[in-house]
Amino acid sequence: xxxxxxxxxxxxxxxxxxxxxxxxSKKQKTKASKIQKTKAPKxxKTKASKxxxxxxxxxxRFTLLLFIxxxxxxxxAITVMSRRVSQNYETVMSHYLVDLATSGNAAIKQSINTxxxxxxxxxxxxxxxxxxxxxxxxxxxxxYITNGDGVILYHPDxxxxxxxxxDKKLLDIIERGSEAGSNKxxxxxxxxxxxxxxxxxxxxxxxSIDNDGLFAVVMTAERDDILSGIHQVTRLCIIFxxxxxVVFALIGFFLARHMFVPMLDMNDMIHSMRExxxxxxxxxxxxxxxxxxxxHMARSLGKLRRILGDTIGDIRDTSIRLAEASExxxxxxxxxxVTTDQVDHAVQEIALGAGNQANETQTANENV
Numbered sequence: 001x002x003x004x005x006x007x008x009x010x011x012x013x014x015x016x017x018x019x020x021x022x023x024x025s026k027k028q029k030t031k032a033s034k035i036q037k038t039k040a041p042k043x044x045k046t047k048a049s050k051x052x053x054x055x056x057x058x059x060x061r062f063t064l065l066l067f068i069x070x071x072x073x074x075x076x077a078i079t080v081m082s083r084r085v086s087q088n089y090e091t092v093m094s095h096y097l098v099d100l101a102t103s104g105n106a107a108i109k110q111s112i113n114t115x116x117x118x119x120x121x122x123x124x125x126x127x128x129x130x131x132x133x134x135x136x137x138x139x140x141x142x143x144y145i146t147n148g149d150g151v152i153l154y155h156p157d158x159x160x161x162x163x164x165x166x167d168k169k170l171l172d173i174i175e176r177g178s179e180a181g182s183n184k185x186x187x188x189x190x191x192x193x194x195x196x197x198x199x200x201x202x203x204x205x206x207x208s209i210d211n212d213g214l215f216a217v218v219m220t221a222e223r224d225d226i227l228s229g230i231h232q233v234t235r236l237c238i239i240f241x242x243x244x245x246v247v248f249a250l251i252g253f254f255l256a257r258h259m260f261v262p263m264l265d266m267n268d269m270i271h272s273m274r275e276x277x278x279x280x281x282x283x284x285x286x287x288x289x290x291x292x293x294x295x296h297m298a299r300s301l302g303k304l305r306r307i308l309g310d311t312i313g314d315i316r317d318t319s320i321r322l323a324e325a326s327e328x329x330x331x332x333x334x335x336x337x338v339t340t341d342q343v344d345h346a347v348q349e350i351a352l353g354a355g356n357q358a359n360e361t362q363t364a365n366e367n368v
Contacts, residue, residue: 058260074244130144142219169196176189
């Protein structure tokens with residue numbers, strides 16, 4: 001009875017050990033198969049892949065720099081050209097005022113020679129001679145007439161008739177002309193023009209004095225009114241410059257985006273490497289085929305990716321071999337456990353047999 005019981009215990013031990021062994025072996029094989037069948041994760045879209053060009057992107061900064069450069073350059077050129085054109089145009093228009101004043105002087109002189117001084121110097125007669133003297137498009141242009149003392153004989157603004165010329169420089173020129181008319185030894189002032197400040201405005205006045213010093217014809221116009229056409233053209237040029245700068249900025253944006261696409265593709269490569277995705281696509285193949293600086297960088301990055309892939313593959317293979325070695329060690333340990341159980345069982349049977357033989361010998365001795 002004891003022998004059967006001991007035999008049963010010894011026989012059950014190897015069966016349990018083999019069950020544990022089989023379960024552990026299945027686990028190890030499952031882990032190994034998972035390691036071997038592991039695929040690279042699907043590449044996720046990064047910010048670079050989505051092509052978001054924010055205010056911190058190189059493309060945006062390049063576009064902004066191009067816009068500022070084009071706009072500033074064009075605006076500077078327009079400003080310089082406008083200033084020079086304004087100066088030349090002002091000079092031309094100033095001489096034109098002098099020419100109008102000289103023609104008015106000639107018309108009044110002819111009237112005096114025809115009708116006499118008394119009739120020709122009447123207000124109505126003077127108005128007929130100079131009322132039409134104007135610059136087309138310049139609303140403030142007008143002519144007025146003074147006598148030799150600077151007193152206004154005719155003016156479109158009737159309230160100024162009978163008053164004296166306010167500007168001292170012009171009044172001095174008119175008085176010198178009057179003196180030169182009565183004294184031929186003095187030099188008669190030549191027709192010319194002056195810039196006069198009046199009521200916060202700058203006036204350009206062209207004058208022409210009679211050879212006898214009897215009167216002076218003055219053509220006047222506001223400087224801003226004369227240059228209003230230039231100012232309008234300048235504003236249109238500034239608007240045009242802004243439009244040109246915007247167009248160039250848009251062109252620069254698309255060119256920059258096209259130029260920096262390889263850099264964004266390399267950023268995608270780096271991101272995929274970070275996600276342990278070592279697969280390649282058509283974009284990367286095209287990038288690797290480039291012969292410029294981006295191509296050199298992409299090939300270096302591709303080489304690094306291959307090295308990392310090989311390293312991770314070696315680690316995976318080492319993990320598989322380690323799992324297999326662990327499984328073999330477990331098998332050896334299990335076999336040793338079975339052998340130990342068998343030896344223990346044999347020793348127990350030998351001990352039991354020896355005990356039985358001793359009892360039988362003792363019983364025989366007692367019977368003798």
